[in-house]
Amino acid sequence: MRILIVEDEATLRGQLTDKFRQTGYAVDSADNGKIGLFHGLEYPIDLAVIDLGLPDMTGIEVIEKLRVQGKTYPIIILTARSRWQEKVEGLEAGADDYLTKPFVFEELQARVSALIRRSAGHATPILHNGAIALDTRTQDVFFDDQPLVLTGFEYRLLHYFMINIGKVISKTELMDHLYDEDSDKDSNVIEVFLGRLRKKLYPENRLKPFETLRGRGYRFNVLT
Amino acid sequence: MRNRLLIAATFTLIAFLGLAGMALDRAFIYSAKAAIRHQLRTQVHALLQVFEIADDGSLIIPDPMPERDLTRLNSKLYAVILNNRGEILWRSESSVGIELNQLETAERGKENFSRVGEGFHYSFGVEWGIGEDRHVDLTWTMIDTSDYYRDTISLYRRELVLWLGMAALLLLVMQAVILRWGLKPLGAVTRELDLIEHAKQDKILGKYPWEIAQLSHRINLFIENERRNLTRYRDTLGDLAHSLKTPLAVIKGITDNKNRPDLKNIDEVVDRMNKIIEYQLNRAVSSQLSVMHRAVDCEEAMRKLHASIKKVYVDKCIDSTWEIEPGAVFHGNESDLFEFLGNIMDNAFKWGRSRILFVCRSDGVAGKGYKGLIIEIHDDGPGIARAERAAVLERGVRADQQTPGQGIGLAVVREIVQRYDGILTIETSHLGGALIRTRFPAARL
Numbered sequence: 001m002r003i004l005i006v007e008d009e010a011t012l013r014g015q016l017t018d019k020f021r022q023t024g025y026a027v028d029s030a031d032n033g034k035i036g037l038f039h040g041l042e043y044p045i046d047l048a049v050i051d052l053g054l055p056d057m058t059g060i061e062v063i064e065k066l067r068v069q070g071k072t073y074p075i076i077i078l079t080a081r082s083r084w085q086e087k088v089e090g091l092e093a094g095a096d097d098y099l100t101k102p103f104v105f106e107e108l109q110a111r112v113s114a115l116i117r118r119s120a121g122h123a124t125p126i127l128h129n130g131a132i133a134l135d136t137r138t139q140d141v142f143f144d145d146q147p148l149v150l151t152g153f154e155y156r157l158l159h160y161f162m163i164n165i166g167k168v169i170s171k172t173e174l175m176d177h178l179y180d181e182d183s184d185k186d187s188n189v190i191e192v193f194l195g196r197l198r199k200k201l202y203p204e205n206r207l208k209p210f211e212t213l214r215g216r217g218y219r220f221n222v223l224t
Numbered sequence: 225m226r227n228r229l230l231i232a233a234t235f236t237l238i239a240f241l242g243l244a245g246m247a248l249d250r251a252f253i254y255s256a257k258a259a260i261r262h263q264l265r266t267q268v269h270a271l272l273q274v275f276e277i278a279d280d281g282s283l284i285i286p287d288p289m290p291e292r293d294l295t296r297l298n299s300k301l302y303a304v305i306l307n308n309r310g311e312i313l314w315r316s317e318s319s320v321g322i323e324l325n326q327l328e329t330a331e332r333g334k335e336n337f338s339r340v341g342e343g344f345h346y347s348f349g350v351e352w353g354i355g356e357d358r359h360v361d362l363t364w365t366m367i368d369t370s371d372y373y374r375d376t377i378s379l380y381r382r383e384l385v386l387w388l389g390m391a392a393l394l395l396l397v398m399q400a401v402i403l404r405w406g407l408k409p410l411g412a413v414t415r416e417l418d419l420i421e422h423a424k425q426d427k428i429l430g431k432y433p434w435e436i437a438q439l440s441h442r443i444n445l446f447i448e449n450e451r452r453n454l455t456r457y458r459d460t461l462g463d464l465a466h467s468l469k470t471p472l473a474v475i476k477g478i479t480d481n482k483n484r485p486d487l488k489n490i491d492e493v494v495d496r497m498n499k500i501i502e503y504q505l506n507r508a509v510s511s512q513l514s515v516m517h518r519a520v521d522c523e524e525a526m527r528k529l530h531a532s533i534k535k536v537y538v539d540k541c542i543d544s545t546w547e548i549e550p551g552a553v554f555h556g557n558e559s560d561l562f563e564f565l566g567n568i569m570d571n572a573f574k575w576g577r578s579r580i581l582f583v584c585r586s587d588g589v590a591g592k593g594y595k596g597l598i599i600e601i602h603d604d605g606p607g608i609a610r611a612e613r614a615a616v617l618e619r620g621v622r623a624d625q626q627t628p629g630q631g632i633g634l635a636v637v638r639e640i641v642q643r644y645d646g647i648l649t650i651e652t653s654h655l656g657g658a659l660i661r662t663r664f665p666a667a668r669l
Contacts, residue, residue: 009470015477053466080469081462082502084529084566085559091532098536101469102476102498118539 006036033057130223
C-alpha cells in the first residue's frame with residue numbers, strides 16, 4: 001500500500017514516514033501543498049494523510065483539487081485545529097476522516113488501515129480468502145487459524161493481493177503501490193517475494209492461488 | 225419614544241394654549257372696560273349739554289332726558305350730580321328706590337372710572353359758572369349696573385375655550401401625524417435590526433434620512449467590527465493552538481514508544497498539555513460572545529455535522545433519524561452551536577450501537593417573541609448510569625483535573641450551555657441508551 005503524507009513540519013513528517021514504512025507501507029511525502037498535490041495527482045496513491053495548515057496551498061485546497069481531478073482514494077486530515085467548524089470544512093471538502101494533533105501513531109495507523117480496507121470494499125478489518133485471514137489492525141496473517149510469520153514486504157504484497165482478490169494486477173501496478181518514489185525498483189524482487197509467499201502459504205504446493213498471467217501480470221484467485 | 229414625544233408635546237401645547245387664553249382674556253376685559261368707560265363718558269357729556277343752573281344755584285332739569293334709560297325705573301343706568309361736599313344734588317328717575325353706595329366726588333376737570341360691585345362708576349368733576357362771577361364744583365356721575373359686561377365676558381370666554389380647544393385638538397392630531405411620519409425611518413431601522421438578529425440579513429440596508437443614516441452607518445460599522453474581531457480572535461487563537469500542537473505532535477511521536485517506558489511521564493505531560501490547550505482554546509474562543517447575536521439555523525448546522533460525522537463512523541452503519549422543527553434557530557454564535565452539536569453528535573455516534581435520534585424544536589414558552597430551543601440526542605448505546613450522571617456533567621471544569629483518556633467534549637458542551645444560560649441533562653432514552661437534552665432559554669435582548 002502506498003500512502004502520501006503532506007506535512008510541513010519536517011520532524012513530524014520524518015517520524016510519520018519512518019513509522020509507516022516500518023509498518024509495511026510505501027510512503028511518499030511532501031512538505032507543502034503544491035508538491036503534495038503533484039504527488040497526489042501523479043502517483044498511484046492508496047491513501048493520503050494531509051495536514052490542513054500548509055504553506056503555498058492549504059490542505060483544504062489540496063483535498064478539493066484532488067477530488068475535482070477525480071482522485072477517490074481515502075484522505076485523512078491531520079490538523080491542529082480541533083474546532084468542529086474546521087473539521088466539517090475539511091470533511092465537506094472531500095476528506096474521509098480527521099485526526100487532531102497531537103495523536104498516538106497507532107490511532108492514525110488504525111484509521112489508515114480501516115480506510116484502505118473500506119475503500120477496497122471490505123466491511124471488516126479481517127480480510128479472508130479461503131483459509132487465509134489477514135488482520136489489517138494487527139498485521140497478523142493466519143492460515144487455517146495458525147499464525148504465519150511474514151516479512152514486511154511479504155505482508156505488503158499479500159495485503160495488496162487480499163484487497164484485490166480476483167483482479168488482474170500488472171507488475172507495474174504492484175511496483176507502484178508497494179514501492180515509494182525513493183525506493184530502488186527492481187521488478188525481479190516481486191517474483192522472488194511472490195515465490196516465498198507461495199511457499200509459506202502452501203508448502204506442499206497443492207493450491208496455486210497466485211496465478212501468473214503471461215504479459216499481463218498476476219491474479220490472486222478466490223479460494224474456497 | 226413616540227409616546228414620550230407626544231406627551232411632552234401635549235404638555236407644551238396645553239401650557240402654551242393656557243397662557244395664550246389668559247392673555248386674550250385679559251386683553252378682552254381691558255377693551256370691554258374701555259368701551260364701557262367711553263360709553264359712560266359720552267352719556268355724562270350728553271347730560272352736561274342739556275343741564276343748566278339757574279342764577280339761584282338750583283338745577284334746571286331738562287325734559288326730555290338725553291338718555292331714555294335715565295327716566296325708566298330700574299333700567300340699571302343711573303345718573304347722579306354731587307356737589308363738592310359729596311351731597312346728592314340730583315339723581316335720575318331710574319335710580320328711585322335704589323341705594324347708591326360709594327359715590328365719590330371728582331376733582332375739577334378729572335375723571336374717575338371704577339368698578340363698584342357688579343357695576344361701573346364714571347365720575348367727572350366740572351366747574352360750573354353761575355352768573356358772571358360765581359361758580360360751583362359739581363361731580364357728574366354715571367352708574368351702569370347692567371349685565372352687559374358680565375354677559376359679554378362670559379360669552380367671549382365660552383367662545384375662546386371652544387376655539388382654543390379645537391385648535392389644541394387639531395394641533396395634537398397634526399403632531400401625532402408628524403411624529404408618526406418623522407419617526408417612520410426609526411421604525412424601519414428597528415425592523416431591520418430585528419431581521420439581523422433573526423439572521424435574515426447581515427447589516428442595515430435601507431436608505432434613511434441623513435440623521436438616521438449616520439446612526440445606521442455606525443451600527444453597521446459596529447456589527448462589522450464585532451464580527452471581524454470575533455473572526456480575528458478565533459484565527460489568532462487557532463494559529464496559536466496550531467503552532468503549539470504541531471511541536472506537541474512531534475514530542476508525542478518520540479515519547480509514544482512502548483520500548484521506552486522511561487518516556488512515559490513525558491508522554492503523559494504532553495497529553496495534559498494538549499488537553500489544557502484544547503480546553504482553554506475552546507473556552508477563549510467561545511467566550512467572545514457577540515453583542516449582536518445572530519440566529520443560526522439549527523437544521524443546516526445539524527445536517528452539515530451529521531453528514532461529516534457519519535462519514536467518519538460509516539463502518540458502524542448507524543441508522544440516524546431526525547425530528548427537526550423547520551425554522552428552529554439558535555440565538556448565538558454559529559461556532560458555539562457547531563462545537564456544542566459536534567461534540568454531542570460525535571458522542572452519540574461513538575456510543576450508539578445501531579440507532580440515533582436527533583430532535584430539535586422550539587421551546588413552547590415564548591419570551592419577547594423569541595422562542596427558546598430544545599435539542600435532544602438519543603442513542604441506543606450503553607447509556608450513562610443514573611449515579612454517574614452528575615459526575616459526568618461536573619467533570620472537566622478544568623482540563624488539568626481530568627483523568628487521562630477522558631475527552632473534553634462534554635466539558636466543552638457544558639461550558640457552552642452554561643454560557644447561554646441553558647440547562648443540560650442526561651436521561652435514559654426510549655432507544656435504550658443515553659439521552660442528552662439541552663434547553664436553551666429564549667434569547668436575551
